[in-house]
Amino acid sequence: MVEKGVLKVLAVCGVGMGSSLMMKMTIESALKKLGVKAEVTHTDFASMRGMKADLIVGQPMHTDEVPKSAAKAIVSITNLVDVDAAVKRITPALKKLGYIK
Amino acid sequence: MDINAIATFLLNNLFNQVALLVGIFVAIGLLAQGKGARLTIEGTVRAALGYVILGVGIDVFIGGLIAFQNVVGAAFGITPPTSTNTLSGFLQTSGSAVALIMAGGYLVHLILGRILRTKFVYLTGHLMYWISVVIAVSVYQSVPGANAVQVALFGSVIAGIYWTVQPAIIQRFMKKITGNDNVGFAHTSSLACYLASIFGKYVGDPKKENSETIKLPGWLGLFKDINVSTSLVISLILLASAAAVVIGPADDAVVTGAAGALAWPIWAVVTGLKFAAGIAVLLYGVRLFLAEVVPAFKGISDRVLPGAKPALDVPVVFSYAPTAVMIGFLSSTVVFLAFMLGFGAAGVAAIIPPMIMLFFPGGGAGVFGNAVGGWRGAVLGGSINGAILAVGQALFYPALSGTAPEVATLADPDWYLISAIVMPIADLLKSFFGG
Numbered sequence: 001m002v003e004k005g006v007l008k009v010l011a012v013c014g015v016g017m018g019s020s021l022m023m024k025m026t027i028e029s030a031l032k033k034l035g036v037k038a039e040v041t042h043t044d045f046a047s048m049r050g051m052k053a054d055l056i057v058g059q060p061m062h063t064d065e066v067p068k069s070a071a072k073a074i075v076s077i078t079n080l081v082d083v084d085a086a087v088k089r090i091t092p093a094l095k096k097l098g099y100i101k
Numbered sequence: 102m103d104i105n106a107i108a109t110f111l112l113n114n115l116f117n118q119v120a121l122l123v124g125i126f127v128a129i130g131l132l133a134q135g136k137g138a139r140l141t142i143e144g145t146v147r148a149a150l151g152y153v154i155l156g157v158g159i160d161v162f163i164g165g166l167i168a169f170q171n172v173v174g175a176a177f178g179i180t181p182p183t184s185t186n187t188l189s190g191f192l193q194t195s196g197s198a199v200a201l202i203m204a205g206g207y208l209v210h211l212i213l214g215r216i217l218r219t220k221f222v223y224l225t226g227h228l229m230y231w232i233s234v235v236i237a238v239s240v241y242q243s244v245p246g247a248n249a250v251q252v253a254l255f256g257s258v259i260a261g262i263y264w265t266v267q268p269a270i271i272q273r274f275m276k277k278i279t280g281n282d283n284v285g286f287a288h289t290s291s292l293a294c295y296l297a298s299i300f301g302k303y304v305g306d307p308k309k310e311n312s313e314t315i316k317l318p319g320w321l322g323l324f325k326d327i328n329v330s331t332s333l334v335i336s337l338i339l340l341a342s343a344a345a346v347v348i349g350p351a352d353d354a355v356v357t358g359a360a361g362a363l364a365w366p367i368w369a370v371v372t373g374l375k376f377a378a379g380i381a382v383l384l385y386g387v388r389l390f391l392a393e394v395v396p397a398f399k400g401i402s403d404r405v406l407p408g409a410k411p412a413l414d415v416p417v418v419f420s421y422a423p424t425a426v427m428i429g430f431l432s433s434t435v436v437f438l439a440f441m442l443g444f445g446a447a448g449v450a451a452i453i454p455p456m457i458m459l460f461f462p463g464g465g466a467g468v469f470g471n472a473v474g475g476w477r478g479a480v481l482g483g484s485i486n487g488a489i490l491a492v493g494q495a496l497f498y499p500a501l502s503g504t505a506p507e508v509a510t511l512a513d514p515d516w517y518l519i520s521a522i523v524m525p526i527a528d529l530l531k532s533f534f535g536g
Contacts, residue, residue: 014325015457017227017388018414021395042392044384046328059416061423065322078420081284081411 016044119196124149151389158383165376177445209261285412290462297482301474310475336373429467429483436487
């Protein structure tokens with residue numbers, strides 16, 4: 001594995017309470033499976049604009065409106081609790097960012 | 102020190118300092134999960150801090166709410182509602198009962214899940230908190246001097262039953278949306294969603310008239326940010342009402358007195374922003390303490406109910422029909438505003454549009470409605486939500502005036518239903534509560 005710093009992930013939803021917390025738990029498990037060291041935070045759509053992250057995950061209705069400059073990669077998650085699906089979704093982005101080969 | 106003095110000391114310094122009580126619960130949860138010293142300390146402090154921040158947000162929110170009721174009331178010639186307590190005061194005196202209901206209710210939910218072999222685990226943390234608030238408020242409203250231990254016991258049973266039954270009842274319609282049985286719906290908009298599913302089929306065709314074939318204007322996306330939509334809508338209504346007061350026959354002092362040295366239009370806009378800020382702070386506080394509570398609950402339920410599927414917050418259905426979400430939200434808002442004007446003109450009540458509850462339950466009911474009746478079903482679902490919220494607020498603000506009337510302005514449809522069921526039951530059980 002390429003030696004990289006801790007991956008900063010932001011899980012985003014409308015209010016930053018329900019769905020983003022579920023996504024945070026799912027993404028944490030997915031990253032554990034992939035062996036990537038990461039710090040996952042969950043937040044609401046408004047606060048996201050003032051935060052820095054390598055990867056932003058959210059439901060399509062939100063990721064569609066995330067400015068491209070907000071993170072190095074933006075990935076949509078449709079199933080909030082499916083860890084295997086999350087692994088598939090974030091793998092290309094993590095490869096691009098050099099966190100996995 | 103005798104035993105009574107020690108008990109009183111503990112009661113005042115620990116049990117009634119809910120932030121500390123919440124911290125202790127979370128600390129126990131984190132230790133039980135074997136999280137280690139650093140994460141346990143961090144999580145405990147965050148949870149306690151979150152609870153304090155929630156209280157600060159509620160104070161700011163109530164300030165904005167009172168200004169809104171005064172000005173909008175004056176514009177319509179309505180005397181603003183009076184109350185003898187506030188949500189803020191209630192949580193300070195009775196917040197421990199709320200924390201106990203949340204923990205006890207989850208236990209009851211897990212026990213029921215095991216006995217009844219139900220499919221779903223309720224994982225919407227903020228609603229576990231608010232439902233516990235609603236139940237405690239309803240009991241104390243019926244039985245003012247109720248004993249906290251009995252309230253916690255009774256409340257735990259009610260909350261546990263609700264968290265078990267609600268996802269089970271709505272599942273047959275949830276399946277129509279998701280196409281499978283893998284995920285449940287855990288949200289207090291279920292009353293509106295259920296009605297939308299029952300009646301939606303009479304208004305349209307889910308295939309030929311599906312909402313997702315409609316393209317809505319892109320600028321509507323701004324309403325997805327509830328901070329923006331709350332600020333905009335509340336400021337605009339305040340501005341219009343303040344203008345009506347200043348120009349019309351009502352006593353100008355209602356506006357100019359509150360505005361003080363500020364010009365009244367500026368005051369109206371700033372007050373709208375402060376109201377939205379109060380809600381944003383309140384939500385931030387809830388987020389901080391739930392970030393620790395929900396993973397702990399999930400960890401426990403994964404072990405106690407290994408085969409159970411998660412029942413999740415309302416946005417879980419949003420990606421199945423995003424346009425139906427916006428249609429539901431818009432129709433919800435239009436219907437609510439129509440009720441607001443109607444209630445005002447009739448001199449019944451000055452109600453405040455709850456933008457979060459118009460968006461999320463309105464959007465949810467829109468998706469459920471669309472699944473059985475296309476876009477017309479979505480309009481119907483949203484409208485049902487708007488009507489329930491308007492009538493519910495007008496009825497329950499005065500009905501909860503002795504405990505925490507503001508709950509009526511933060512409520513989703515099921516909150517009113519729970520209150521309407523719990524209040525008379527508590528009244529019947531007066532002697533049990535020792536009131």
